[in-house]
Amino acid sequence: MIVIMKPDVDPSGPEIKQLLNFISQFPDIKTRLSGVRGTQRVVTEVYLIGPTHHVPKEPIEKMPGVEKVVRVSSKYRQIGKHGGQLDDIGFTYNGVEFSQNSFNCFMGPCAVDTPDNVETMFRNMQRVGIKTARMGAYKPRTSPYDFQGHGKTCLPWVFELAGKYEIKVIAMEVLKEIHIEEIDKALEEAGNPTGVMIQIGTRNAQNFELLKAAGSQTRFPVLYKRGMALPLEDSLNACEYIASEGNRNIVFCLRGVQTRLGNPHRNLVDFAHVPVVKRLTRLPVCIDPTHSVGSKERAPDGILDILHAASQGIIAGANMILVEFHPRPEMALCDGPQALTMQELDHFVADMELVRQCYIKRKELAQQALFKQMHLE
Ligand code: PEP
Numbered sequence: 001m002i003v004i005m006k007p008d009v010d011p012s013g014p015e016i017k018q019l020l021n022f023i024s025q026f027p028d029i030k031t032r033l034s035g036v037r038g039t040q041r042v043v044t045e046v047y048l049i050g051p052t053h054h055v056p057k058e059p060i061e062k063m064p065g066v067e068k069v070v071r072v073s074s075k076y077r078q079i080g081k082h083g084g085q086l087d088d089i090g091f092t093y094n095g096v097e098f099s100q101n102s103f104n105c106f107m108g109p110c111a112v113d114t115p116d117n118v119e120t121m122f123r124n125m126q127r128v129g130i131k132t133a134r135m136g137a138y139k140p141r142t143s144p145y146d147f148q149g150h151g152k153t154c155l156p157w158v159f160e161l162a163g164k165y166e167i168k169v170i171a172m173e174v175l176k177e178i179h180i181e182e183i184d185k186a187l188e189e190a191g192n193p194t195g196v197m198i199q200i201g202t203r204n205a206q207n208f209e210l211l212k213a214a215g216s217q218t219r220f221p222v223l224y225k226r227g228m229a230l231p232l233e234d235s236l237n238a239c240e241y242i243a244s245e246g247n248r249n250i251v252f253c254l255r256g257v258q259t260r261l262g263n264p265h266r267n268l269v270d271f272a273h274v275p276v277v278k279r280l281t282r283l284p285v286c287i288d289p290t291h292s293v294g295s296k297e298r299a300p301d302g303i304l305d306i307l308h309a310a311s312q313g314i315i316a317g318a319n320m321i322l323v324e325f326h327p328r329p330e331m332a333l334c335d336g337p338q339a340l341t342m343q344e345l346d347h348f349v350a351d352m353e354l355v356r357q358c359y360i361k362r363k364e365l366a367q368q369a370l371f372k373q374m375h376l377e
């Protein structure tokens with residue numbers, strides 16, 4: 001059971017005390033307070049853990065400061081919408097909003113290589129007004145002989161350059177807990193010129209110790225990438241691991257699933273799951289068309305397959321896009337052939353903006369149709 005308090009109820013105030021006092025008559029029920037800093041408001045939620053079927057809902061609903069009492073299903077306890085009983089709440093990190101209504105474009109190289117390339121990327125992003133980047137410092141590679149990323153040595157100059165070009169958030173994959181600590185330390189030492197969103201890659205989608213490590217800190221939000229061969233349910237349960245440790249600032253990323261049926265694309269695009277994840281969970285949803293498609297093939301209409309896939313996700317309501325760019329793809333140490341170039345940046349941004357506007361209009365159209373239906377019934 002979750003008790004949702006009215007906006008801005010003080011977690012240490014009299015309303016919470018009265019509620020906890022009432023619950024104390026049920027000795028087998030444990031309580032846990034969770035403060036959710038949404039994009040519009042701060043909400044305190046009180047989780048009742050244990051056999052709550054004998055805890056009556058009505059007296060709690062009547063208590064001062066209580067907005068809503070929700071009986072939760074056992075699935076997705078923390079991240080779920082529980083059949084539409086809970087809304088998405090979102091979060092703001094370093095001035096950037098992440099919710100089921102927002103849209104952010106994270107772009108940059110698969111792997112950080114040279115300061116010159118990173119600076120060219122950031123300079124061009126500033127030119128087109130984009131403040132969110134992707135930068136791989138720790139790279140999980142299929143072959144042990146491939147470039148594994150510069151690791152912590154590149155962090156000081158990447159963060160400094162990000163600050164110079166007003167980049168607010170960098171999505172950065174981590175492979176183990178110590179990488180989170182290294183990022184934290186490097187950011188502190190650089191004077192926090194930017195922010196980082198910890199990325200859990202598809203290869204670690206069920207690395208439960210890493211999920212718990214990302215969940216037990218709240219300094220960084222987490223970008224979780226769906227397991228390439230996992231049912232959606234298993235990946236959502238992985239996010240539940242992160243949330244159950246205390247970190248609710250999670251974005252769920254669809255990045256295609258591995259099957260021969262996806263050929264000639266690298267993976268089979270799974271962006272039809274954008275509305276599914278938005279319905280089942282409170283999480284903002286990201287799409288990664290680069291790793292889904294994995295090549296720069298162009299359709300006869302002149303549009304790259306990557307842009308077609310990106311549009312499919314955005315027109316379905318994606319809240320974030322992760323896309324690989326490189327100023328000199330022929331020099332890239334990882335995933336060069338699938339990277340978009342600086343010459344393709346303006347077209348990409350204009351195309352994404354067009355599709356996002358189309359999604360907003362589709363949403364309005366659907367709301368008008370629903371309103372009409374309700375008034376005809
Ligand atoms: C990435 O985004 O850099 C990456 C490695 O993606 P994935 O984990 O989805 O393969």
Ligand code: MN
Pocket residue numbers: 110291324334335
């Ligand atoms: Mn890549």
